[in-house]
Amino acid sequence: MKVLFAASEAVPFVKTGGLADVIGSLPKALVKQGTDVRVILPKYEDIPAKYVERMEQVASFDLQMGWRKQYCGILKLVHEGIVFYFVDNEYYYRRRGCYGYGDDAERYAFFCRAVLDAMPHIGFIPDLIHCHDWQTGMIPVLYRAHFSYQPPYAHIKTIITIHNLKYQGVFDKEAFKDYFALGDDHLHGYALELHGGASFLKGGLLYSDYMTTVSPTYAEEIQTPYYGECLDGLLRSQNHRLQGIINGLDYEEFDPMADPNLEVRYRDSYPKKQQNKLKLQERLGLPVNKEVPLIALVTRLVDQKGLSLIDRVIAELMQLDAQWVIVGTGEPRFEELFRWAAAANPDKLSAQILFDESLARQVYAASDMFLMPSLFEPCGIGQLIAMRYRSVPIVRETGGLKDTVSPYNEETGQGTGFTFTNYNAHDMLYTIDRAVRLYRQPDVWANLLANIKKKDFSWRKSAQQYIDLYESLVPSVKV
CATH class of the missing domain: 3.40.50.2000 (Glycogen Phosphorylase B;)
Known part of the structure; x- marks a missing residue:
């Protein structure tokens, strides 16, 4: 052929x-x-x-x-x-x-x-x-x-x-x-x-x-x-x-065991992943604390990616017991939103308004959760990279996000991430809040990561x- x-x-x-x-x-x-x-x-x-x-x-x-x-x-x-x-x-x-x-x-x-x-x-x-x-x-x-x-x-x-x-x-x-x-x-x-x-x-x-x-x-x-x-x-x-x-996803190109951009390489070692988190917190000027969940967005800063939802509830998001790191460029209104949020909440959010592939890989490796609240998403690659680097996705159920991330069920222990259906800022806020709360339960988090490990998103x-x-x-x- x-x-x-x-x-x-x-x-x-x-x-x-x-x-x-x-x-x-x-x-x-x-x-x-x-x-x-x-x-x-x-x-x-x-x-x-x-x-x-x-x-x-x-x-x-x-x-x-x-x-x-x-x-x-x-x-x-x-x-x-x-x-x-x-x-x-x-x-x-x-x-x-x-x-x-x-x-x-x-x-x-x-x-x-x-x-x-x-x-x-x-x-x-x-x-x-x-x-x-x-x-x-x-x-x-x-x-x-x-x-x-x-x-x-x-x-x-x-x-x-x-x-x-x-x-x-x-x-x-x-x-x-x-x-x-x-x-x-x-x-x-x-x-x-x-x-x-x-x-x-x-x-x-x-x-x-x-x-x-x-x-x-x-x-x-x-x-x-x-x-x-x-x-x-x-x-x-x-x-x-x-x-x-x-x-x-190209599993050879995206491999936390072989990625030269990472401070500490790992596969399924949670302690080694946490070392990447501590080093990134230090590099970006966030309080160095492995107990605080780190939520990442690595994305084009455009409306398609659901950033209007973040804009709507940015104050409430900053009140959660979590840290944030944003990497990307795009529409000026979203670039300014994240610059403003970082200036107002320097201990909570780091806004890297640039395109830097090496930094992006470090963020995938360091983050505990990866947010993609897209308005629409034909497939999406960010959630696949996140799971490969053992960062738990939080996504809206649309397009490829729905096909690749299954919602976590506390009763059965099944699922690989956190999802919401409607394009609604408060639905997103509730879902992120739930993820942050469950992060405090080590057994739940270990189970989520074990579920992700079983998935194969290679080609x-x-x-x-x-x-x-x-x-x-x-x-x-x-x-």
């Missing part, structure tokens, strides 16, 4: 969010199970020099995009056993960051076209193209319109994975006509039209052979108006080819689900 992943970012080359973690780790799990998976990405300026220096050019050709004839180079790099291809065009990609430019429609139109055009040049015609998020959404459309009848391509199947339905790649219809050489028949309401323009993502959903998203609960949620971002009707009508597969099971899906779409080829 030959599979080509098309995506706009991947760890360790470039990252803006959880998509990069998936593209950096899922192919490794699939390769271990016998699939030939390769990845194709844009060659951005921000890719570290140590990777660029190892790339070799394997192809260059002229790419026709509408009336434009553009240079397209393909570079290749083998990293951790995975073949990565990079689409090179300095006009489109030699600039800082990935997104947010006025010509993003043209930049990712070029990328979608390059993915399909490059295949004969690199000597890799896959059985299946696995597209990820809006930036690759037009690949299935282009394949159907221009490539599916050509002999080298005719057998290919396409899948698109929705990592976050909120981002849909909506641009002016005229741009789609121009860049993709599509007629009006592609641009009405039953095709690409969305919000008065046209959508990359909608194209991927309509024209791919199958759709997945990153958790079973999110797959259900996006078929409702509240979570559906105006695409719920389409998703309901096509739910026979929609599946939610939970994201996994192994999810990778097998993808393989089963691939084989159902390409039945003649077995992994």
